[in-house]
Amino acid sequence: MSHTIIKKSLLSIAVSGAIAVSSFAQAELVIGVAGPHTGAYAAFGEQLWRGAAKAAEDINSAGGVNGEMIKLIKADDACEPKQAVSIANRLVDSDGAVAVVGHFCSSSTIPASEIYADAGVLMVTPASTNPTVTDRGLENVFRVCGRDDQQGDVAASYIVGELGAKRVAILHDKDTYGKGLADATKKTLNSYGVEEVLYEGLTRGEKDFNAVITKIRSVDADVVYFGGLHSEAGPLVRQLREQGSTAIFISGDGIVSDEFVSVAGSPEYVDGVLMTFGADPTAYPAGKAVVEGFRANGWEPEGYTLYSYTAMQVIVEALKQNDLDPIKGAEWLKSNSVSTAMGVKDFDSKGDLQVSDYVMYEWDNKGKYAQVN
Amino acid sequence: MDIVLQQLVNGLTLGSVYGLIAIGYTMVYGIIGMINFAHGDVYMVSAYITAIVVALLSYFGIESFPIIIVGTLFITIAITGAYGWAIEQIAYRPLRNSSRLAALISAIGMSLILQNYVQISQGARQQGIPNLLSGAVRFDIGDGFVQITYMKLIILLVAFISMGVLTYIIQKTKLGRMCRATQQDPKMASILGINTDRIISIVFVIGASMAAVAGVLITMDYGAFDFYVGFIIGIKAFTAAVLGGIGSLPGAMLGGLILGISESLFAGLISSDYKDVFSFSLLVIILIVRPSGLLGKPEVEKV
Numbered sequence: 001m002s003h004t005i006i007k008k009s010l011l012s013i014a015v016s017g018a019i020a021v022s023s024f025a026q027a028e029l030v031i032g033v034a035g036p037h038t039g040a041y042a043a044f045g046e047q048l049w050r051g052a053a054k055a056a057e058d059i060n061s062a063g064g065v066n067g068e069m070i071k072l073i074k075a076d077d078a079c080e081p082k083q084a085v086s087i088a089n090r091l092v093d094s095d096g097a098v099a100v101v102g103h104f105c106s107s108s109t110i111p112a113s114e115i116y117a118d119a120g121v122l123m124v125t126p127a128s129t130n131p132t133v134t135d136r137g138l139e140n141v142f143r144v145c146g147r148d149d150q151q152g153d154v155a156a157s158y159i160v161g162e163l164g165a166k167r168v169a170i171l172h173d174k175d176t177y178g179k180g181l182a183d184a185t186k187k188t189l190n191s192y193g194v195e196e197v198l199y200e201g202l203t204r205g206e207k208d209f210n211a212v213i214t215k216i217r218s219v220d221a222d223v224v225y226f227g228g229l230h231s232e233a234g235p236l237v238r239q240l241r242e243q244g245s246t247a248i249f250i251s252g253d254g255i256v257s258d259e260f261v262s263v264a265g266s267p268e269y270v271d272g273v274l275m276t277f278g279a280d281p282t283a284y285p286a287g288k289a290v291v292e293g294f295r296a297n298g299w300e301p302e303g304y305t306l307y308s309y310t311a312m313q314v315i316v317e318a319l320k321q322n323d324l325d326p327i328k329g330a331e332w333l334k335s336n337s338v339s340t341a342m343g344v345k346d347f348d349s350k351g352d353l354q355v356s357d358y359v360m361y362e363w364d365n366k367g368k369y370a371q372v373n
Numbered sequence: 374m375d376i377v378l379q380q381l382v383n384g385l386t387l388g389s390v391y392g393l394i395a396i397g398y399t400m401v402y403g404i405i406g407m408i409n410f411a412h413g414d415v416y417m418v419s420a421y422i423t424a425i426v427v428a429l430l431s432y433f434g435i436e437s438f439p440i441i442i443v444g445t446l447f448i449t450i451a452i453t454g455a456y457g458w459a460i461e462q463i464a465y466r467p468l469r470n471s472s473r474l475a476a477l478i479s480a481i482g483m484s485l486i487l488q489n490y491v492q493i494s495q496g497a498r499q500q501g502i503p504n505l506l507s508g509a510v511r512f513d514i515g516d517g518f519v520q521i522t523y524m525k526l527i528i529l530l531v532a533f534i535s536m537g538v539l540t541y542i543i544q545k546t547k548l549g550r551m552c553r554a555t556q557q558d559p560k561m562a563s564i565l566g567i568n569t570d571r572i573i574s575i576v577f578v579i580g581a582s583m584a585a586v587a588g589v590l591i592t593m594d595y596g597a598f599d600f601y602v603g604f605i606i607g608i609k610a611f612t613a614a615v616l617g618g619i620g621s622l623p624g625a626m627l628g629g630l631i632l633g634i635s636e637s638l639f640a641g642l643i644s645s646d647y648k649d650v651f652s653f654s655l656l657v658i659i660l661i662v663r664p665s666g667l668l669g670k671p672e673v674e675k676v
Contacts, residue, residue, distance in 0.1 A: 037497070038492060038497040039497055039599075039601065040497075040498075040499050040599050040601070042496075042497040042498050043498055043499070174646070200644065200645045200646055201645065201646040202645055203605070203648070203649060205601065205602075205604070205605050206605055207591070207595040207597060207598070207602065208383075208387055208595065210383035210386075210387070210637070211380060211383050211384070211636065211637040211638075211640035211641045211645060211648070212640055212641070212645040214376055214379045214380050214383060214637075214641050215376075215640070215641045215642075215645070217376065217379070217517075218376040218641070230499075231499050231597070231599070234499075234501070234596075234597055235595050235596070235597050238504075238595075238596065239595075242509060242520070242522045243379070243520050244509065244511060244518065244520040259498065259499050259501075262499070262500075262501035262597075263499050263501045263596070263597040264501070264596070264597075265501060265502070265503060265504040265595075265596030265597070266503055266504040266596075268504075269504075
């Protein structure tokens with residue numbers, strides 16, 4: 001009996017020795033990358049992962065962060081708040097992450113960010129645009145994308161100014177992001193004196209929107225604004241056209257994925273669809289080499305890929321300048337600029353970008369999108 | 374006026390699909406008194422099979438729409454029917470003599486297995502199939518118009534033909550008589566020489582086939598699906614089955630149509646935010662007034 005105890009303790013000494021040696025040889029900086037990898041929004045999780053992974057690869061091959069190599073942990077929140085909380089706990093407790101790139105859906109980012117705040121982990125989201133993400137005054141939360149109120153402003157100004165529309169129908173998917181965006185657009189529209197003719201929510205996960213589309217026809221809308229993601233926007237725009245409506249369809253950055261076309265069934269349906277999104281992220285001179293690096297690996301850096309790359313750069317710069325301390329890093333970010341693949345980024349005291357760069361894009365009949373001049 | 378008519382058309386197509394799926398719930402309940410919660414996922418599997426068959430057919434250069442839809446219907450029904458048969462063999466037959474709760478849990482497990490199996494083997498992403506048939510008929514009414522796509526007309530046609538064929542099989546053929554006998558009294562039926570195990574298998578295959586018809590039609594119409602698509606539509610179809618009286622075949626069809634039409638009218642005329650609240654309130658009210666559903670027979674306690 002005592003024999004086994006001795007054996008065990010010897011073994012444990014040997015094991016702990018081995019661990020100490022390995023950590024000495026290769027110091028690692030653990031950073032989580034959280035986004036939806038299963039479920040309907042997995043395409044966006046893929047964009048986030050690709051961007052962060054490429055950034056980590058580039059930084060590691062240039063010598064790492066103060067000599068430490070970045071180790072990424074991929075975490076899947078499925079765009080569900082409950083799962084987001086549980087993976088946030090996992091990243092913080094068992095993986096020992098000091099920083100997180102993520103999440104994607106605002107409804108996941110908001111609850112997860114509180115766990116990161118408690119644990120003193122720096123979080124930079126590449127994609128969550130709901131105002132609440134940064135409005136709660138958490139000191140560890142940053143984003144490298146714009147806010148929905150800014151996005152709504154751009155959309156509403158375009159609807160009133162460029163399109164001169166008087167009859168606007170507003171739909172949303174009842175989720176934090178979708179409804180937040182729809183509300184932001186509605187608010188600005190109303191401030192221009194345009195009252196929406198319809199304001200309704202639809203159910204995420206359904207595919208039949210014919211009833212609400214007939215209602216859009218009945219109020220004779222000439223613009224349909226949708227706050228939501230491509231998996232609902234695709235069937236929605238298709239059924240709108242199938243019922244013979246020619247209303248202009250506008251949405252936000254939730255539909256910026258090639259899957260929008262395949263879900264709609266054919267490029268003819270997305271022809272003329274407008275969306276607000278940050279100015280072409282691949283067009284920054286500072287990011288030319290990065291974009292070429294992605295293309296050399298056979299991945300077109302669409303949607304949020306470069307945002308995720310940028311988020312990783314912001315995290316690394318903050319840690320590098322502050323002896324790898326995420327809390328000091330967060331404080332530092334609020335008063336210093338970071339040069340990234342998407343140009344120089346400055347944050348305000350809430351963690352939002354000081355300058356947002358939303359512009360209008362239009363989809364064409366080939367299923368591609370381009371900036372509207 | 375045109376708007377109400379258009380909503381009726383929307384509701385009719387949606388409801389006929391609910392009805393097709395509800396048949397699977399109601400027939401299985403009628404014959405073994407169990408809710409087959411994996412049925413929505415059988416529908417989901419058929420959506421994937423549809424996409425694969427359509428891709429294969431176009432790979433072999435077949436472009437005529439009638440051949441594609443008929444071919445897809447036959448192949449998808451065959452494969453989905455096999456799924457229905459296998460599910461019964463694996464998950465329910467071994468539990469035939471256990472408590473109802475055991476079979477129910479087995480059904481929920483089967484539903485999770487199917488979802489995860491499809492998610493892992495086919496990927497979690499949204500899938501889409503290209504538009505196969507475009508064009509619509511348009512009726513001008515006063516200032517407005519009612520527009521129905523050809524695909525919607527095909528949905529209505531195929532759904533009602535399928536329901537008609539099934540009603541004929543159950544009411545007029547020998548197989549149908551055996552099904553009804555097994556439903557009324559399994560023990561007596563088996564004493565009279567009916568292989569009730571085989572009949573139960575056939576009922577599962579019929580239910581899965583009807584879900585496959587719905588899967589083909591809906592997938593070709595909406596073009597978009599994912600591994601989770603069976604959940605919402607399964608719940609709606611189950612509601613339709615209960616609404617019409619679970620266990621009753623015409624009840625399932627009627628329940629589907631009522632649910633589809635009332636959903637469309639409510640969403641269209643009042644509010645789409647509370648569409649689902651309304652559907653389920655309707656269910657609660659009907660169950661209060663008629664506990665066995667619209668066409669269901671009151672349960673007789675056997676002494």
